[in-house]
Each structure stands twice: as structure tokens, then as C-alpha cells.
Amino acid sequence: QTKGATNTSKDEPRVIILATGGTIAGSGESSTKAAYTAGKIPIENLLNAVPEMHKLAKIKGEQIAQIGSQDMNIETWLKLSNRINEIFENNEADGVVITHGTDTQEETAYFLELTVNSNKPVVLVGAMRPATAMSQDGNRNLLDAVMVAASPNSKEVGVVTAMNEAVFAARDVTKTVTTNMATFQSRNFGPIGLIYDGKVSYYYKTLRSPEKKFNVKGLTKLPQVEIVYGYADASPKAVKAAKEEGVAGIVYAGMGNGNFNAPVGEALADAAKSGILVCRAARAGAGRVTLFNEVDDKALGFVVADDLNPQKARILLMLALTETKDKAAVQDMFFKY
Numbered sequence: 001q002t003k004g005a006t007n008t009s010k011d012e013p014r015v016i017i018l019a020t021g022g023t024i025a026g027s028g029e030s031s032t033k034a035a036y037t038a039g040k041i042p043i044e045n046l047l048n049a050v051p052e053m054h055k056l057a058k059i060k061g062e063q064i065a066q067i068g069s070q071d072m073n074i075e076t077w078l079k080l081s082n083r084i085n086e087i088f089e090n091n092e093a094d095g096v097v098i099t100h101g102t103d104t105q106e107e108t109a110y111f112l113e114l115t116v117n118s119n120k121p122v123v124l125v126g127a128m129r130p131a132t133a134m135s136q137d138g139n140r141n142l143l144d145a146v147m148v149a150a151s152p153n154s155k156e157v158g159v160v161t162a163m164n165e166a167v168f169a170a171r172d173v174t175k176t177v178t179t180n181m182a183t184f185q186s187r188n189f190g191p192i193g194l195i196y197d198g199k200v201s202y203y204y205k206t207l208r209s210p211e212k213k214f215n216v217k218g219l220t221k222l223p224q225v226e227i228v229y230g231y232a233d234a235s236p237k238a239v240k241a242a243k244e245e246g247v248a249g250i251v252y253a254g255m256g257n258g259n260f261n262a263p264v265g266e267a268l269a270d271a272a273k274s275g276i277l278v279c280r281a282a283r284a285g286a287g288r289v290t291l292f293n294e295v296d297d298k299a300l301g302f303v304v305a306d307d308l309n310p311q312k313a314r315i316l317l318m319l320a321l322t323e324t325k326d327k328a329a330v331q332d333m334f335f336k337y
């Protein structure tokens, strides 16, 4: 249920915070030790932890989940997406903030980018230091995220992450460092906006958002897509296991421009022939996977992920497969979204 409405002035922006856990709600034994548990602190406490944010917007909070984001799952993605669509359809808020662990924040952001039917601000935020740590970053990040969601500059920004003074487009952002506060980056394009002194300034806007979002209303699961990692001297076992499992799609996190060795290539082509949608992505962390480089995608029956990293390519492929199994249509989505 919705908790903690405070201000009542009429033109004040309305922000709903959907809490899911993560380090931003993490609690440790001491202010200096690293050990802590993610997702301990409930939304009520987060709402009280940063009194300054109630001056920026009329804020309500809802607890959607209370997990470390390594346990994020499709069920919770669907719940989040449905709730956000409902919030905007019913005009319950002008912007949404999602408190979220950082491990899979980029995946949730991209899932919402593809399924939320509005360009109103949906701002994902987290922290790298738990709430009980010295120089914790969560309170500041939360204040900034509420500011971003409430800012008139953000009116059509869509789904973004806002952390450590930077705003990133959902499709581009990725976690790049395991423990550092500057972990979120977009290696290809950089941040779209910067936060400083309680204000957000935007510099770029992504052109790669579907005009028509995927409709996930009523769905309880998505077609199964597995990711297989590429490396020197890899065996084809993982690809074969995925095929035997009966998956609908395989994202292959290839070497370089999505490359594979001969045995893995054979297994992938065999999977594609059996009707599994095979998408080549890259483990490199930046750049694009291009059609017909060292690989004859047409002959082998593959599509390419373009600049989406493997975990994001999986999300687009799962959603694409709810609509079509046609390779050309799916490839088109990877080039457009």
C-alpha cells in the first residue's frame, strides 16, 4: 500500500517511490566495515532518512520488493512495469523513482524502457555504500533522484538511472565497477545529463526508444532466453544444453565483434536451424556487434545485438519473442530500439 504522503500544495510535483531493496536500503554492522545485507531498510525509513526531498515534491512510497537485485526476476519486472503504467494512466504521479540494487539495475531500467507506455520520468537509483556506512551515498542519490523525477527539465526523459551526479539513458547504462561509487557508465555514449547543486541539466536524448512499447499486461512469464559466454577454447556444451532445455532464444556473449570458435559456431547454427532465435552480442563492454563481419549471419541464421550488452540483448529478445519469431522483424528491433 501507499505510505507517507506529506505535502499538499496543489502545483507541487508528485513523485511515487517504488522501493525494491539493494544497498540503498542496506544495513551493516559498523560504519567502516564492508560487510552488510542489502534490502533491509523498509521504504518508511527511507522516506524519513532524507527530509530534504519532501521539499521538492509530494512523495509517496510503496514497497514492491525487498531484495538484493541479484535476486531480481521477471515476476517483479512485470509487477513494476504494470504498476508504473497504472500510475501514469491514472495520473497518480508526475514522476516515479525506483530504489534498486545496482547489480541488475541496468536490466530493470531497460525492461521498463521497453514496456512503460509513457515518457514521463522513471528514475532508478541505488547506492554503492550501505545506509549505515560512513560517507554513504544513498541519501544524496535518493535526494537527487527525487529532484530529477520532479524537475521540469525531465518531463519527457523516460526511463533513466540517476546516481553519483549523472543521469544515464536506460538502454545505455551499465555497471562497470564492482565496488566503486562511480560504477554506472555508458561506455559508448556517456551520460545524457549531469546533476549538481540540486539541479539537473540534460545534454543528449536517446533516439532509440520504440514508438510502440511492448505490452506485458496480463503476462506472468516471458519466453526463455539464456546467455552463453564466449572465450578461447570454449566447448559447445552450454549451447547444446540450452537447446536441449528447449529455450526460445540464446544470446551469445561473443569475443570481439561477437565471434565464436568453430565448435560453438556449429552448435549455435544448429540451434538456429532448430528454430531457436540466436543473437550475437559481445563480451567486450563497448561498441557494436555488426552484421556480416567475420560471421555470415544470413547463412547461419543469426541476428546481432548492435550495441546492446548481452544482458540487455536478452531482455529485448525475450520481449521481441512475445510478438514474433521472425528473424528479420527481430533484427529490425535490435537496430531500432
Ligand SMILES: NC(=O)CC[C@H](N)C(=O)O
Pocket (backbone or CB within 6 Å): 021, 022, 023, 024, 038, 067, 068, 069, 070, 100, 101, 102, 103, 104, 126, 127, 128, 129
Ligand atoms: N550496490 C548494490 O546495490 C549491490 C547490492 C546488491 N548486490 C544489489 O544489487 O542489490
